[in-house]
Amino acid sequence: xxxxxxxxxxxxxxxxxxxxxxxxxxxxxxxxxxxxxxxxxxxxxxxxxxxxxxxxxxxxxxxxxxxxxxxxxxxxxxxxxxxxxxxxxxxxxxxxxxxxxxxxxxxxxxxxxxxxxxxxxx
Amino acid sequence: xxxxxxxxxxxxxxxxxxxxxxxxxxxxxxxxxxxxxxxxxxxxxxxxxxxxxxxxxxxxxxxxxxxxxxxxxxxxxxxxxxxxxxxxxxxxxxxxxxxxxxxxxxxxxxxxxxxxxxxxxxxxxxxxxxxxxxxxxxxxxxxxxxxxxxxxxxxxxxxxxxxxxxxxxxxxxxxxxxxxxxxxxxxxxxxxxxxxxxxxxxxxxxxxxxxxxxxxxxxxxxxxxxxxxxxxxxxxxxxxxxxxxxxxxxxxxxxxxxxxxxxxxxxxxxxxxxxxxxxxxxxxxxxxxxxxxxxxxxxxxxxxxxxxxxxxxxxxxxxxxxxxxxxxxxxxxxxxxxxxxxxxxxxxxxxxxxxxxxxxxxxxxxxxxxxxxxxxxxxxxxxxxxxxxxxxxxxxxxxxxxxxxxxxxxxxxxxxxxxxxxxxxxxxxxxxxxxxxxxxxxxxxxxxxxxxxxxxxxxxxxxxxxxxxxxxxxxxxxxxxxxxxxxxxxxxxxxxxxxxxxxxxxxxxxxxxxxxxxxxxxxxxxxxxxxxxxxxxxxxxxxxxxxxxxxxxxxxxxxxxxxxxxxxxxxxxxxxxxxxxxxxxxxxxxxxxxxxxxxxxxxxxxxxxxxxxxxxxxxxxxxxxxxxxxxxxxxxxxxxxxxxxxxxxxxxxxxxxxxxxxxxxxxxxxxxxxxxxxxxxxxxxxxxxxxxxxxxxxxxxxxxxxxxxxxxxxxxxxxxxxxxxxxxxxxxxxxxxxxxxxxxxxxxxxxxxxxxxxxxxxxxxxxxxxxxxxxxxxxxxxxxxxxxxxxxxxxxxxxxxxxxxxxxxxxxxxxxxx
Numbered sequence: 001x002x003x004x005x006x007x008x009x010x011x012x013x014x015x016x017x018x019x020x021x022x023x024x025x026x027x028x029x030x031x032x033x034x035x036x037x038x039x040x041x042x043x044x045x046x047x048x049x050x051x052x053x054x055x056x057x058x059x060x061x062x063x064x065x066x067x068x069x070x071x072x073x074x075x076x077x078x079x080x081x082x083x084x085x086x087x088x089x090x091x092x093x094x095x096x097x098x099x100x101x102x103x104x105x106x107x108x109x110x111x112x113x114x115x116x117x118x119x120x121x122x
Numbered sequence: 123x124x125x126x127x128x129x130x131x132x133x134x135x136x137x138x139x140x141x142x143x144x145x146x147x148x149x150x151x152x153x154x155x156x157x158x159x160x161x162x163x164x165x166x167x168x169x170x171x172x173x174x175x176x177x178x179x180x181x182x183x184x185x186x187x188x189x190x191x192x193x194x195x196x197x198x199x200x201x202x203x204x205x206x207x208x209x210x211x212x213x214x215x216x217x218x219x220x221x222x223x224x225x226x227x228x229x230x231x232x233x234x235x236x237x238x239x240x241x242x243x244x245x246x247x248x249x250x251x252x253x254x255x256x257x258x259x260x261x262x263x264x265x266x267x268x269x270x271x272x273x274x275x276x277x278x279x280x281x282x283x284x285x286x287x288x289x290x291x292x293x294x295x296x297x298x299x300x301x302x303x304x305x306x307x308x309x310x311x312x313x314x315x316x317x318x319x320x321x322x323x324x325x326x327x328x329x330x331x332x333x334x335x336x337x338x339x340x341x342x343x344x345x346x347x348x349x350x351x352x353x354x355x356x357x358x359x360x361x362x363x364x365x366x367x368x369x370x371x372x373x374x375x376x377x378x379x380x381x382x383x384x385x386x387x388x389x390x391x392x393x394x395x396x397x398x399x400x401x402x403x404x405x406x407x408x409x410x411x412x413x414x415x416x417x418x419x420x421x422x423x424x425x426x427x428x429x430x431x432x433x434x435x436x437x438x439x440x441x442x443x444x445x446x447x448x449x450x451x452x453x454x455x456x457x458x459x460x461x462x463x464x465x466x467x468x469x470x471x472x473x474x475x476x477x478x479x480x481x482x483x484x485x486x487x488x489x490x491x492x493x494x495x496x497x498x499x500x501x502x503x504x505x506x507x508x509x510x511x512x513x514x515x516x517x518x519x520x521x522x523x524x525x526x527x528x529x530x531x532x533x534x535x536x537x538x539x540x541x542x543x544x545x546x547x548x549x550x551x552x553x554x555x556x557x558x559x560x561x562x563x564x565x566x567x568x569x570x571x572x573x574x575x576x577x578x579x580x581x582x583x584x585x586x587x588x589x590x591x592x593x594x595x596x597x598x599x600x601x602x603x604x605x606x607x608x609x610x611x612x613x614x615x616x617x618x619x620x621x622x623x624x625x626x627x628x629x630x631x632x633x634x635x636x637x638x639x640x641x642x643x644x645x646x647x648x649x650x651x652x653x654x655x656x657x658x659x660x661x662x663x664x665x666x667x668x669x670x671x672x673x674x675x676x677x678x679x680x681x682x683x684x685x686x687x688x689x690x691x692x693x694x695x696x697x698x699x700x701x702x703x704x705x706x707x708x709x710x711x712x713x714x715x716x717x718x719x720x721x722x723x724x725x726x727x728x729x730x731x732x733x734x735x736x737x738x739x740x741x742x743x744x745x746x747x748x749x750x751x752x753x754x755x756x757x758x759x760x761x762x763x764x765x766x767x768x769x770x771x772x773x774x775x776x777x778x779x780x781x782x783x784x785x786x787x788x789x790x791x792x793x794x795x796x797x798x799x800x801x802x803x804x805x806x807x808x809x810x811x812x813x814x815x816x817x818x819x820x821x822x823x824x825x826x827x828x829x830x831x832x833x834x835x836x837x838x839x840x841x842x843x844x845x846x847x848x849x850x851x852x853x854x855x856x857x858x859x860x861x862x863x864x865x866x867x868x869x870x871x872x873x874x875x876x877x878x879x880x881x882x883x884x885x886x887x888x889x890x891x892x893x894x895x896x897x898x899x900x901x902x903x904x905x906x907x908x909x910x911x912x913x914x915x916x917x918x919x920x921x922x923x924x925x926x927x928x929x930x931x932x933x934x935x936x937x938x939x940x
Contacts, residue, residue, distance in 0.1 A: 015157070015159040016159065019143075019154065019160070020143075020153045020154050020157035020159065020160060020161075021142075021143060021153060024139055028135070038127075053156075053158055056158035056159070056163070057163055060158060060163045060166050061163075061166075063166075063168050064166035064167055064168045064169075065168070065169065067167070067898075067900070067901060067903075068163065068165055068167075068898065068899030069166070071848050071849060071899065072162050072848070074847070074848035075846070075848035075849075088156065089156050089158070092152060092153065092156050093157075095138060096135070096138055096139060096153070099131065099134050099135035099138055100135040100139075102134075102135070103128065103131040103132040103134070103135045105131075106127040106128040106130075106131045106132075107128045107132065109124045109128065110124040110127070110128035113124060
């Protein structure tokens, strides 16, 4: 849970200034520091980053009455329903950050495998 | 093991990031595109608006822009420079991608954006001399202090907008196509105007007519392709006296050896295929005089017909300074107003189909192409190197040889992009002339009376337009106006001999002798691209113009009209009477052999009989008539006048065809020479009707409401990027037709409708099929389409001061100096 929150906050801040893939750096760094298991690193990085994109996208979607969302859905999915694009967006962020989080975790394991035991649940 | 997992997962993460961060062919880079921080989300606009302030450098004093509820900027500046600066700024704010894309297209630079698939388009525009013409035009613009000021101010304003953008705020098309805006330069304004010339004054039948002459001889060509139609009502009313002493017209040369050889040339030397000038690219305008109007002042109307596209072709704007208050439709990319009004005058334009593009056969000395024969001398060509940048590929370098006529568009084994361009011929084209067309609009924007209008028009070269005019001193006028070459009769109807100066363009019709009429006795002036004048005009403009149906119908209605109001003119703009059907059906109907028709075909014929001849949205008769007409033209002419690629030809006009049916029903043309039996006119008309029914049934199913005109016509307004349906408006349900006053067809239509009632203070109305914003994510992208399709107009807010209050004003934008 903590991991999700940290990744969400940091990736949001990073993307205000840096390119979209900065969320991957955030996920990798955070998971290498706090990741405890591979699956947890992937999952929580996925959720943390996806939440940011989903939240921001939904905010814009509702503020602008979905005009652009429906045109882009038409373009990408040939459907005026915004559902597809509203699912695709967090998935892309999640997959990117999730894989990066997993990589961060495994890199840490490769460098200092003891970390997993030391940092038992506080 | 841990190392392997670390490497494996890192590689997977990197692969996904890299894959999402780059485009794949035409598929954009999905990572940045989908990101709510940088992607298309950032282009989503809300209906809620708040006042905005930009602190920028470039203006001389602060500028206030009031936006109304349909997004029209009303610019209040304290000097002219600032007004045009602000025009550039607000136009770029709404239309940057479109402005740049259109000028890139004109300059032959689309390959830079989309890659190799645009290469032949780019090559064509460059080889036609678009760059050559634009370079001359910008030099002329910058040589005049007034147009220099407005072009430079407009340029600076656009650049001030571009400078404060970042990749997240670029228009969405840049994100989809993966490139970035570049700084605007004055030559781009020239390119935009050249693009209009290319759209409106690039028609050329020279090649096809030459082929016809070769195949059928001068007699048949003169008979089937006459120099004046049977049904016509020219723009300058019959009986108007020419109040000038005409210049002597150059002598028609005796056919030279070269001209004879030209006719003997094999078709393979020419290019292949057919490309007809689309008759639905045309326009209507008119003005009714004070005596015909309910207000006692003239009322003016204009609707230019162009290829319907999004972002919209036009951009409404009001420009107010201490010495100027003009409102109207501007072209994104050109400073000032093109069609509009001020306190005293209103003006509008339709296209003049004068022949201002001719082709000359060039005889090079050798395959070095450094010299060509002209008046028994070898004259030097000049070479122009065109370097085309192609996305993802090395640059393409193209050499174009210029003669004194103009560029040799295609040579040797090159395959023309447009099939009406003959290979081995130089193009003499009005777009290559140095002219300052902008000065005309600059002066019209400030005109206060008829004399100002006449003076402004003298600066205008191309594309030639029928400038309609009305003022609040109760004058109305119209003038087919542009720079017209002084030609012998029919010069350029066929390909010309490039080796003799007798065939050259030999000077110009003096601007003051262009056709013009002021306050004619009939109480109105009008144009709809038909013949400019009757044959009494002492100069030759062209042997063919757009079909006369729209013009004739407008004149019928205006002749009958009394007590006209802005709303009655709006009604006329939406008139759906199909005069072509009114002309044709009395001839065709008696020729249909009813006993040969099937049950459904008989029913269809009944529908046509009962049809009121209006191309209204629900009219099934309009669909049947239109397809019948298409089939009939094919069955009369295809067998003899379509030899495919081996010898590109064209069909006689509909007017000539109908006259032939009325006066020479036994003519040999009605027989299909490809069949052993001899067809009569009855066979042709009946079979064409049957074919029309079959074709409609195949397309729409059983005869019924599925055959409704609006469904068959299927008007669509498409985004400038081909295939971008998501940003287009498809299948608009309305009436109209190519030869109907409401000239809405599948792809073309009224691109701006305006009605201005003059008076102590003007009352104006207008709409175009789109919206002020070019951003597909804006509520103002397509907001006017329904109003347009319904045939309604919005009132145009003609404000006087920046402090004016009006319930339709939405928000304010202020440009503060840095």
